[in-house]
Amino acid sequence: MPDMLGRVGLISVSAAKGLIASVYYKVTGVDVIGIESSVGRVLATDIKSSEDLPAFSRSVMDGFAIKSSDTFGATESVPAYLNVTHEVFMGKLPDFKVNMGEAAKIPTGGMLPDGADSVLMLEHTQKLDENMIEVVRAVAPKENTVLRGEDVKAGELLFQRGHQLRPQDAGVLAALGISKVTVHKLPKVAIISTGDEIVPPESNINPGQVRDINTYTLAALVKVNGGEPVIMGIFRDDYDTMTEAMSKSLNCANMVLITGGSSVGTKDLTPKIINSFGAPGVIFHGVALKPGKPTIFGVVKETPVFGLPGHPSAVMVAFDVFVRGVLLKIAGLSEDCVLSEYSGRVRARIAKNISSLPGREDHIWVKVESRDGELWAVPILGKSGLINTMVKADGVTVVGADKRGIPEGYFVDVRLFQK
Amino acid sequence: MPDMLGRVGLISVSAAKGLIASVYYKVTGVDVIGIESSVGRVLATDIKSSEDLPAFSRSVMDGFAIKSSDTFGATESVPAYLNVTHEVFMGKLPDFKVNMGEAAKIPTGGMLPDGADSVLMLEHTQKLDENMIEVVRAVAPKENTVLRGEDVKAGELLFQRGHQLRPQDAGVLAALGISKVTVHKLPKVAIISTGDEIVPPESNINPGQVRDINTYTLAALVKVNGGEPVIMGIFRDDYDTMTEAMSKSLNCANMVLITGGSSVGTKDLTPKIINSFGAPGVIFHGVALKPGKPTIFGVVKETPVFGLPGHPSAVMVAFDVFVRGVLLKIAGLSEDCVLSEYSGRVRARIAKNISSLPGREDHIWVKVESRDGELWAVPILGKSGLINTMVKADGVTVVGADKRGIPEGYFVDVRLFQK
Secondary structure, eight states: OOTSSSSOOOOOOHHHHHHHHOOOOOOOOEEEEEGGGTTTTTTOEEEEESBBBBSSEEEEESEEEEEEGTTTOOSSOEEEEEEEEOOTTTTOOSSSSSOEEEEEEEEOBBBOOOOBOOOOOOEEEEEETTTEEOOOOOOOTTTTEEESSSSTTTOEEEOOOOOOOOOOHHHHHHHOOOEEEEEOOOOEEEEEEEOEEEETTOOOOTTOEEOOOOHHHHHHHHHHHHHOOOOOOOEESSSHHHHHHHHHHHHHHHHEEEEEESSSTTTHHHHHHHTTTSEEEEEEOOBBSSSSOEEEEETTEEEEEEOSSSSSHHHHIIIIIIIIHHHHTTTTTHHHHHHHHHTTEEEEESSOOOOOOSEEEEEEEEEEEETTTEEEEEEEOOOOOHHOOOOOOEEEEEETTSSEEEEEEEEEEEEEHHH | OTTTTSGGGGOOOOOOOOOHSSOOOOOOOOEEGGGGTTTOOSSSSSEEEEBSSSOOOOOSSSSSEEEGGGGGOHHHHSSSEEEOOOEEEETTOOOSSSOOTTTEEOTTTOOOOOOOOOOGGGGGGEEETHHHEOSSSSOTTTTTTHHHHHSOTOEEEEEOOOOHHHHHHHHHHHHHTTOEEEOOOOOOEEEEOOOTTTTOOOOOOOOEEEEHHHHHHHHHHHTTTEEEEEEEEEEEEHHHHHHHHHHHHHHHHEEEEESSSOOSSSOOOHHHHHHOSSEEEEEHHHHHHHSSSSOEEEEETTEEEEOOOOSSHHHHHHIIIHHHHHHHHTTTSSSOOHHHHHTTTEEEESOOOOOOOSSSEEEEEEEEETTTEEEEEOOOOOTTTTHHHHOOOOEEEOOOOOOOETTTEEEEEEOOOOO
16 A cells, blocks of 8 residues: 555656756746846846957056067077167057067056067066166067957847856856846745744753754755745645745745655645645655655645645755756756766765665765875765754765665765855 | 066965965944845854743654554554544644543644553555454554654754854744844945046946946845945045045945956056055955966955956956955854855866966956756957957866866866856
């Protein structure tokens, strides 16, 4: 008599991910913000340069702006001699021309004057008197310069819609004279905590009660992944209360997370509530994932809704495996995420044999230790529902559904917890 | 005639890091904040649990609270029979006792009633009638329970001062009834941009002028590394102007970053200004690092001050190599950073021969590509001062001072740019 959460009713993690990818949900709207607060935000438009960069040909060295042909053939034994007739100042348009046999002193970043086609490095000259320098080495045309438009050409596509802005991108936008950008709004994520035994963290607890852990873990996970948590509060496990909480959440948020109430038990309301708000409703309920088996995913009016397990560690795993990707997608992030799949990982040797049921993806929490310069992943095991494991672990390693375990000493990838 | 920035005057990256580590600078003061906004913040005090967790012995399964001895010897052929006399409700203190031969229905998380020492899983029972179940398997004492204090004991040290709070830590604090924590204030970092040719990003540019890139890159880098940027503005390269900018910065910030003006040239003021504010002043000026050679580090009145190169890519490298560590230190982060050294890295094969001068640490920007499932790091080369390389690259790989380069196909570590 396998129930909905028995082995028979479970779908694989990859099938669950496929279902998540197959459903439509709304991406957030847009905001126009200043570049000084743009880091981490997702572009809602392509960005092209409206001008050449640099806007003028300039020197990349301290030295002398010259005609390179004046130095052709110059050597230690047959030096060339140039008259220093002018000087280029930073930020100023040179109001002179460099003629044959002449040199203009120029700083790094200075604008190349008319007539000059290259820059002779200060270090490659000898000063003979106030107005004459000796050159012992030929300078090639364009040497030590960056020409107008050589860096970025007017009309060039610099960033694509869906790109998450990095620190240097803010600098690049500034260089192009773009001080504001159109980005997707941060997704608002409503967090509903359910359970008749749950009380707020500031409460004293009576026997049988526990404080709300998942709201705070989820709010922080939402924040570090670019969302804006909306803490809805703690609700009793009854149909009317939950319906009202869900209705309010759908009105104010781009995604809804419900914790607790997703085990199949007498009080299992979450799938019923999700379905009561209309099609498509619940997309899957129960995944071959440990911890995280009772995870529910549904869509209500183009808004993704997750029913997450009650155990804090299962909440973290379900967030990592399923919620995070949906959050990034509704934030407008483009799906080209090759690198994010690899980042935040370290390679380490597993410090203990790990066994696992084939057909189920197991997420094992580990502490990473350096032993003789080599990284080891020490599994932090414990009964489900404990929180001290959450404190001790540094990250998680995955035993795929096709594996029966990992022998001690084997290399594993550890995904470090986000901060 | 090697000048201060010639090869002779340069110190190695490791010597520079040693000097940075040897100087005293002030850690920021403290704030008391709610746990809902604590992620990423650094604890200013140790945190011990003031109570046992769980606060009561509870079930980790849906099933029946029983005396385990009632099931000893039970098998398929010789089952045990129990009377279901009571039920445990979530969040409620059970007002009954489980006696020999009795069972109380209990949900996951329910409080273990007096008399019961274990929980029989629902799946391991057969219901015979409304009040009787059949048990075909022995249950061990404590099975499927978590005992009071088994997770966390009252008085146990959970987090140490200097720990950067992660999402799950907020949940753990909530579980312990701690809704506020004492954390270090975010370090304020004053950013001074210098150069007579620099104009704000919203300006049109005249010939010879360039827009301020570094302020925006630095402000974003400060933000993603846990600081609060204070944009001071753009200042002309003269002693009085710079002295005033520095003075204002020291009054309002925990760290000062000055960009531009750190090349040895006619307008090099930064080290003079730093020294004018008192001991110890400039600690080093010029590092065997490419890009980033003209980096200056000094301390003024226990406040760290960096003079950063003018080139945007050099600013990024100098931030990564030197500034970031100091920022984390003044933010109160403990120095046990084994993992942060490893995180944000991927291993890839270099797609092109890279040559490098021994004695100098070279930072090479790369784009990471997946080819037939293998990661390759493609060097993005270009003249110094270009910004398109900042757009194209995904991260950086380092050629150590003891190496002459990296042959094509060799494996390298790529540190991905922060977002």
